[in-house]
Amino acid sequence: MITDFIIRKAETSDALCIAMFKIQVWLDTYATEGLNDEYAEYLASEITKEKTEAILRNPNKKIFLVEKDMCLIACSQLDYDTSCPVKDITDPELSVLYVSRHFHRQGIG
Numbered sequence: 512m513i514t515d516f517i518i519r520k521a522e523t524s525d526a527l528c529i530a531m532f533k534i535q536v537w538l539d540t541y542a543t544e545g546l547n548d549e550y551a552e553y554l555a556s557e558i559t560k561e562k563t564e565a566i567l568r569n570p571n572k573k574i575f576l577v578e579k580d581m582c583l584i585a586c587s588q589l590d591y592d593t594s595c596p597v598k599d600i601t602d603p604e605l606s607v608l609y610v611s612r613h614f615h616r617q618g619i620g
Contacts, residue, residue: 516584516619521574525583526563529574532583533558536609574607577619585610585619 521529534554542550566572571592577585588607595604610620 516577516579518575518577521567521576521586523564523567525574525576526567527560528583529576529586530558530560530563532586532611533563533607533609536611539612573603577610579614583611584614 537554537558538546538550563574566588567574569592571590573589573591575587575589576583586607586609587605589603590606591603593604593606595602608620
């Protein structure tokens with residue numbers, strides 16, 4: 512289990528690193544048979560520095576980073592502006608939980 516890591520709230524200056532990290536984890540998770548045009552188009556249009564900056568500026572969304580030796584190894588996003596379909600639950604939604612595969616099974620998630 513990793514004990515020498517820090518968890519912190521992301522800042523807009525982290526946007527590029529977050530976007531590249533999310534692409535890395537996304538590809539590792541979903542492009543297991545290789546990369547195709549559909550995946551490339553999705554990643555190029557949806558996981559960008561600009562879209563990440565917009566999320567970071569949104570007061571209803573919070574991104575948290577896990578770093579080890581000043582390198583990003585995991586990120587999560589809480590959305591306070593979504594509604595749970597289960598009545599009486601008003602907690603935020605955990606919409607993103609990405610952990611680099613190199614750090615799986617170490618208690619980070």
